[in-house]
Amino acid sequence: xxxxxxxxxxxLLHVILPVFLSLMVTLYIYYFNESRVIPKICxxxxxxxxPQNNVAQVECRxxxxxxxFSLPGMDSCRPWLTCDEIESEIKIGEEIxxxxxxxxNLAQWMNQxxxxxxxxDEKYIADFQHGLKMLxxxxxxxxxxxxxxxxxxSIVTEFHQFxxxxxxxxxxxxxxxxxxxxxSTRFQLCMDYVDILAFLHKSPIGTRVMCDSNDIDxxxxxxxxxxxxxxxxxxxxxxxxxxxxxxxKCGGRQLFGDFVAPEQLWPYDDREFDDDSMPxxxxxxxxxxxxxxxxxxxxxxxxxxxxxxxxxxxxxxxxNIVARKRPSSLHIRDEYExxxxxxxxxxxxxx
Numbered sequence: 549x550x551x552x553x554x555x556x557x558x559x560l561l562h563v564i565l566p567v568f569l570s571l572m573v574t575l576y577i578y579y580f581n582e583s584r585v586i587p588k589i590c591x592x593x594x595x596x597x598x599p600q601n602n603v604a605q606v607e608c609r610x611x612x613x614x615x616x617f618s619l620p621g622m623d624s625c626r627p628w629l630t631c632d633e634i635e636s637e638i639k640i641g642e643e644i645x646x647x648x649x650x651x652x653n654l655a656q657w658m659n660q661x662x663x664x665x666x667x668x669d670e671k672y673i674a675d676f677q678h679g680l681k682m683l684x685x686x687x688x689x690x691x692x693x694x695x696x697x698x699x700x701x702s703i704v705t706e707f708h709q710f711x712x713x714x715x716x717x718x719x720x721x722x723x724x725x726x727x728x729x730x731x732s733t734r735f736q737l738c739m740d741y742v743d744i745l746a747f748l749h750k751s752p753i754g755t756r757v758m759c760d761s762n763d764i765d766x767x768x769x770x771x772x773x774x775x776x777x778x779x780x781x782x783x784x785x786x787x788x789x790x791x792x793x794x795x796x797k798c799g800g801r802q803l804f805g806d807f808v809a810p811e812q813l814w815p816y817d818d819r820e821f822d823d824d825s826m827p828x829x830x831x832x833x834x835x836x837x838x839x840x841x842x843x844x845x846x847x848x849x850x851x852x853x854x855x856x857x858x859x860x861x862x863x864x865x866x867x868n869i870v871a872r873k874r875p876s877s878l879h880i881r882d883e884y885e886x887x888x889x890x891x892x893x894x895x896x897x898x899x
Contacts, residue, residue, distance in 0.1 A: 587611040593775040594725050602727045614687055617696045619660045628698025629704055640664060649675045649785050667701035675785040678857035682784035687754050691744050692770060693782045710773035714765050719773060731851040733777055738842035739884050740779035746877040749831045757831050759798035763807055764844055795828025809836035811871050832871040839863035858887045
C-alpha cells in the first residue's frame, strides 16, 4: 500500500508541478510589467505657469532608445517616421525659419506640433546629409533636438515654441516668462552651451567643431530654447571632424572680426587670401567664443556683473592668443559647475 501511495503521489506531482511553475512564471511576468517604471523625460513649460504662484506646468514623455521618439502626452515610444508616414501623416504649415541649406516649417503630426526642415537647393545636399548624419548619431544626448523622422531631403524634429537662442530677450520679456528672467536661468544657458561643446569635442564619432559660428547671432541661431529655457543644439550642417595633425577649415572664404579665433584669420599681411595656403585649426576655436556667448546670455541683468567677476579667470584663459594654451571645454564645464555651486550656496549675497 505504501508503494502504491508513493507512486500515486509521484504521478500527481508530475501533473501539478508543471502547472504550478507555469502559473508562477505568468504571475511573475504580470507583476514585473505592472511594477516596471518607464523612464520619462520631464520639463516645465514656462508659458503655462500659474500666475498666482508661478508654478509651471510639467510635461513628460517616455525616454526612448536610439531610433525611436516620443512627444508629451505619448505613453510609449515609436520608431522614427518613415517616408510613407511623413508623406501621409505630416501636415505642413507656415514657414518659421530659413537658412542657406534648409527651410523650416511648422507642421502637424497626430495633433502634435512638429518642425519639418527641407532642403532649399540641391547644391547643398552634402551639407544637408551631413547635418542629418550628425543628428542621428547624437540622439542619445538630451541637449540635441529630438529627431522624429526623415526622408530624402526632409527632416522632422520636435518643435520648440521659443525658437532659436538669438530670440532669448524677446522670450524673457513675455509676461508669463518674465518671472524666470534671473541670472541663474541665464547662467544655465551658459552651462548648457559649454556642456554641448564638451560633448562634441569628445563625441563618439570624433572631435567635432562648430564651424557655422562666425558671428554671435549666427552662433545662437544654431540652438533652440526649450519650454523651460534650456538649450538644445539644432543645426549640425557644418560640424567637421578635427583630426590630430590636420585640423579643419571653416569654409573657403576669408574671415574677419574679434568673434572668430585668431587662428581663423588670414595670417599673411603681404599676400592675398588663398584658402589652399590657409592653415587649419581645431576645436579650440569653439573655446575662444565661449566668453562672448556666455556674456550674451547673461545680458545686463542685476547680478550678472558679479557672476562675470567669478568667471573672469576662466574666460581670460579662453581668450589666450595661443590656441593650445586655452582650456578644454571639459575644464570650462567643471569651472562653471564650481561657480554654480558657489552661487547656489550664496544666493542672498550674489543674486
